[in-house]
Amino acid sequence: VxxxxxxxxxxxxxxSLRLSCxxxxxxxxxxxxxxxxxxxxxxxxxxxxxxxxxxxxxADSVKGxxxxxxxxxxxxxxxxxxxxxxxxxxxxxxxxxxxxxTLCYVGGPTDFAYWGQGTQVTVSS
Numbered sequence: 013v014x015x016x017x018x019x020x021x022x023x024x025x026x027x028s029l030r031l032s033c034x035x036x037x038x039x040x041x042x043x044x045x046x047x048x049x050x051x052x053x054x055x056x057x058x059x060x061x062x063x064x065x066x067x068x069x070x071a072d073s074v075k076g077x078x079x080x081x082x083x084x085x086x087x088x089x090x091x092x093x094x095x096x097x098x099x100x101x102x103x104x105x106x107x108x109x110x111x112x113x114t115l116c117y118v119g120g121p122t123d124f125a126y127w128g129q130g131t132q133v134t135v136s137s
Contacts, residue, residue, distance in 0.1 A: 013037040013126040015106045020131030027096050027135070033089040033106030033128055044109050044116035046124070047080060047091045049102035049133075058118040059104070060091060069117040073099070096135045103130040 019031040031047065046061030060080035062068045068080055079092040089106055107124035115121055 013108065015108065015126055015128035017104065017106050017128040017131040020104060020133045022134045022136065023096055025096060025098055025135055025137050028092070028094045029096065029133060031091040031093065031104055031106075031131060031133075033091075035087045035089065035106075035108065038108075038110070044112040044124075045082065045089050046107055046116075046118070047089070048105045048107055048122065049100075050105070051099075051102040054102075056105075056122060058120075058122060061116060061118050061120075062089070063113065063116040067116070069119070071118050093133070096133075098135050098137060100133060101135045102133060104133050105130045 014036045016034045019029060023029055043064040047059045048056050049059050050056040058071060059074055060070045060078055062080045062082060077095045081090045106128040108126050109124040
């Protein structure tokens with residue numbers, strides 16, 4: 013399984029970015045995929061998680077600003093980030109775990125089986 017993130021960059025507060033995660037090497041009918049982030053000196057946290065039946069959950073800090081979606085035809089997980097804030101600055105990772113279903117939500121386990129290399133998002137004032 014290979015996950016490759018892209019779309020990170022530097023943006024001013026209030027701006028937008030769109031992250032993409034290209035997945036390859038697997039086909040699971042039931043799956044849990046999501047976006048996590050880790051800022052320097054902080055714990056990794058779940059940002060937005062999507063189950064393959066369409067159920068999505070978000071961290072409270074991004075609700076109403078971030079949208080997770082999946083393009084099944086392209087095997088790509090997307091994260092649309094709007095109204096970015098300084099505190100959104102972090103390395104963002106895409107992850108998937110075919111064995112997680114019931115606990116596939118933000119706040120659940122974060123020890124997903126497969127991870128991308130990460131893409132940096134920097135928000136400045």
